[in-house]
Amino acid sequence: QLVLTQSPSASASLGASVKLTCILSSGHSSYPIAWHQQQPEKGPRFLMALNSDGSHRRGAGIPDRFSGSSSGAERYLTISSLQSEDEADYYCQTWGTDIHVFGGGTKLTVL
Amino acid sequence: QVQLQESGPGLVKPSQTLSLTCSVSGDSISSGTYYWSWIRRPAGKGLEWIGRLDTSGRTNYNPSLQGRVFMSVDTSKNQISLRLTFVTAADTAVYYCARDRKAGFTLVRGMISTNTYYYYMDVWGKGTTVTVSS
Numbered sequence: 001q002l003v004l005t006q007s008p009s010a011s012a013s014l015g016a017s018v019k020l021t022c023i024l025s026s027g028h029s030s031y032p033i034a035w036h037q038q039q040p041e042k043g044p045r046f047l048m049a050l051n052s053d054g055s056h057r058r059g060a061g062i063p064d065r066f067s068g069s070s071s072g073a074e075r076y077l078t079i080s081s082l083q084s085e086d087e088a089d090y091y092c093q094t095w096g097t098d099i100h101v102f103g104g105g106t107k108l109t110v111l
Numbered sequence: 112q113v114q115l116q117e118s119g120p121g122l123v124k125p126s127q128t129l130s131l132t133c134s135v136s137g138d139s140i141s142s143g144t145y146y147w148s149w150i151r152r153p154a155g156k157g158l159e160w161i162g163r164l165d166t167s168g169r170t171n172y173n174p175s176l177q178g179r180v181f182m183s184v185d186t187s188k189n190q191i192s193l194r195l196t197f198v199t200a201a202d203t204a205v206y207y208c209a210r211d212r213k214a215g216f217t218l219v220r221g222m223i224s225t226n227t228y229y230y231y232m233d234v235w236g237k238g239t240t241v242t243v244s245s
Contacts, residue, residue: 030219034231036158043207043237044150044158049214059233060112091158095229098171100148100160100211 002028002096004103011109017080020106022092029073031094035066038105039088047090050075082110113137115208115236123202123243129195133208133236140189141166146211147191148232149182151204159204163211164191198243206241210234 003025012018024031035047046059048068056068065083069076079086087110092103119131133147140147148163162172164182172180181194191208209232218225 027220030217032214032216032229032231034233036232036235038152038158044209044232044235046231046233046235049212049231049233051216089157093158093231095231099173100150100163100230100232102158102160105157 001025002031002094002101004033004092004094004101006090006092006103006106008104009107009109011111012082013111014082014084016082017078018082018108020077020079020090020108022075022077022103024073024075024094026073033075033092033094035068035075035077036091036093037088038091039085044091047077050077079108084110086110113210113234115210115234117206117208117236117239119206119239119241121240121242123198123241124245125199125243126197129193129198129202129241129243131193131206131208131239131241133191133193135189135191135210139186140184140191141186144213146171146213146230147184148209148211149191149193150207150209150232151202152207152238153201153204161193161195161206200243202241203243204241205238207238208236 005023032051036044038044048056048058050056050068054070089105091105116134123129146163146165149161164170183192211230212233
């Protein structure tokens with residue numbers, strides 16, 4: 001069964017960098033994922049599509065402060081030069097057998 | 112650019128049917144080989160995928176909602192619709208529509224590699240809040 005696992009919370013200081021992790025369940029390490037951001041009281045926003053080799057494609061208007069990388073079954077979202085508006089929930093998502101799968105989300109706090 | 116806007120009643124009584132519409136602007140929903148998804152987020156919880164359809168009417172539904180969810184498309188109005196029957200308080204959530212984009216990748220299982228594809232949401236609506244209450 002395809003499952004995406006995310007840590008519930010993360011925090012980092014303004015101007016610093018943070019790396020969020022999404023882990024694919026056993027047997028699914030070659031799957032690509034997408035990262036989505038949901039700021040408070042807003043709809044989600046597509047950030048990037050991330051492949052198992054670390055190559056990624058950002059969505060329209062997404063700054064290059066947002067980057068992706070991969071290692072085995074782990075998919076990462078790195079946000080550099082953290083800004084206050086980066087405080088949000090971050091979700092990874094992929095496609096299983098006729099079903100979309102979301103991770104549980106990581107709530108990022110910018111200190 | 113493509114924009115999505117959800118609309119519908121903000122309050123639905125228990126056991127009744129929730130009906131929402133997603134209006135697509137900036138492009139014809141028939142112009143590409145896209146699927147269109149509905150997703151919801153209950154308060155204090157994460158995103159839950161409800162289902163999707165394409166403009167030919169092909170659908171995929173979340174098994175947890177199978178039997179209660181129905182989706183349809185009206186290409187003349189550039190709209191996607193969602194109906195969720197026999198609602199309960201557990202269906203209270205913010206509901207979003209999104210466009211599914213198809214992308215290819217190489218699936219590796221042991222020594223076998225297969226070229227296949229996956230889908231991800233690349234455009235989202237702002238959402239509409241639905242409360243189920245008498």
